[in-house]
Amino acid sequence: MSVTAVAAGTRAAAGAEGAPEEVRRGRRSTPYLLLLPGMAWLVLFFAVPVFALASLSLQTRVPGAEIGVYTQTFRWANYSDALTEYAPQFIRSFLYAGLATVLCLAIGYPLAYAIALKAGRWRNLMLIAVIAPFFTSFILRTIAWRQVLADSGPVTSTLHTLHLLPAGTSLTASGTAVVAGLTYNFLPFMVLPLYASLERLDPRLIEAAGDLYATAPVGFRRVTLPLSMPGVVAGTLLTFIPASGDYVNAALLGNPSTQMIGNVVDSRFFRIVDYPTAAALSFVLMAAILLLVTFYIRRAGTEELV
């Protein structure tokens, strides 16, 4: 009723004395109402599980009981044990994720730049092409990479012919394959934020840089790149964070010596049923990523931009 009173114009609103007051109170509670579904979701499916996981990570096995029965003993050593045992997998995870992020940036930036500034009427088609892989299953696409990198496949045979790959070595089941898979799977997460920030870039700024004696490379370094930094930061985070926790690529494209921390968590949880170690590893991963990201954002200083 109050809405119609406002819509009817000032005269009507002034006539119905209670209406404006009602409207104001309604507006004050609106933000909270809008937050409610999201908050409820987060509490139920994030806060509660995280708490449960934290509690699990400090439990120990009940002696003599069946496999998978644990009791709370607040054993902090679970963490130091997990860390010392799986340090190589941690390091490998961040190394692979870092490499994949750098590769994604190297491939994704020119691509996003071309789509945003040069594609013209092909822009939408190219954007769809970037998203199109999502239409099929993540697992299937990753398995397809085995075919792509197979010994008899085009990539390996070409590299052998060009003597870029020593004879007898293959690309499948290797660290290279895992990084390639990660790069492939997370490329859209790099391209889309980059596209969003480059698309907002006023082309006249590039013209202005040229007008002010900047050659094309200098104009890029001084104007385009700094103005697209929000996209670079968002893209690298969206790539690096899920890539460091990923286990599908390492499981399907790697070998036992290329295991990432995700694979360890997976096997601890589902195969060995060692819940406390898996939970502790998850927490260490979360903390490490949080630390890295905080440091990175501090350095990149996104709030300085625009």
Place this chain on the structure above:
Amino acid sequence: MAGRDLRLDGITKTFGSFTAVDGISLDVPSGSFFALLGPSGCGKTTTLRMVAGLERPTRGRILLGDEDITDARPYRRPVNTVFQSYALFPHLDVFENVAFGLRRRRAGDVRAKVAEALELVELGHLARRKPSQLSGGQQQRVALARAVVNRPDVLLLDEPLGALDLKLRRQMQLELKRIQTEVGITFVHVTHDQEEAMTMADTIAVMNAGRIEQLGSPIDLYESPATAYVANFLGQSNLLPAAVADRSGASVLVDVDGGRIAVPADRCRSAGREVLVGVRPEKVQLERGGTPPAGMNSLSGGLVTDASFTGTSTQYVVQLPSGRQLTAFAQNTGRATVLPVGCSVTVCWEAAHTFGLDGAEDAAAGIETPDGPATAVRSGVPDEPTVADESRAQTTSAGRDGSA
């Protein structure tokens, strides 16, 4: 610093089948304030962008002194631009924006030069602000300082005052003129605002459909327009079709609306029988009865159909016996009262103020606003003359002064 003259030689630019600029040749002397004036789409901005190097001419050459810069990349030209939307770098503060060009050229003494440029535009105290923290007028000044600091041979201004409100625009017009005089750089200024062009420029090129209609000083263009387009685009004009009666004397005598009037021969641009006779509204006087002063062009039998009092002047629309309408501005000197609507008048003006255009021209060419007073000249069906009612006439046309 001795600058170099800018010369455009037969510049043409086509986009697909559309010709934006059609064979323009211009000479802009060093140190002058030159305006390219025309409505949107007339090719003035394209011309400017070709000088800046942001577009390549399809044909023709651009010369700076003796140097051919037609194909030079933008960063190789001693030319800087003040962009329409300023195009300030949002991630750099005012100081770094202004220093951008100097740093790229590795110029020495950046700090002092930037400080001097910022002093010139009176923004020295805002050097560490980001562009987003500045008002429109301040951003405009930063854009100007950023270009001027490089001391280019030619400074290009693309509708630099377009985004500012009227009051600020007036102020910036005077300031731009002051800065140009102070630094002595050639300014080439693109605008669609005829008043802005006239206020600032030494020379104006009026552009229409990719060509230059007329080039000259503001006074030349205003007092002796060469085409109906210029006559209507720069201020307002009364244009009446007339037939030449006698060409023998120092004045061409023409018949118009049942009267015979004189056009100075050197101001008559038509050699044929048909002439468009023109006179500016402020030159026209309205005489109520009696005989008009001798030696003046006069047309009798006029009827005042509209009188709008705007404060500084009263704008009259007078209907001639033929049904054609004529506009007259009477300055509010306090000596004459506002004539009522319906009043019979004789319109007269000094013969020397008359100009003659080619009779084949469209008298309505170059009229921007379809409801502006100038359209009255061409409208065939005038309003029915109403009973004289002074106060009513004043209120009905209160909105007119905006289009004057």
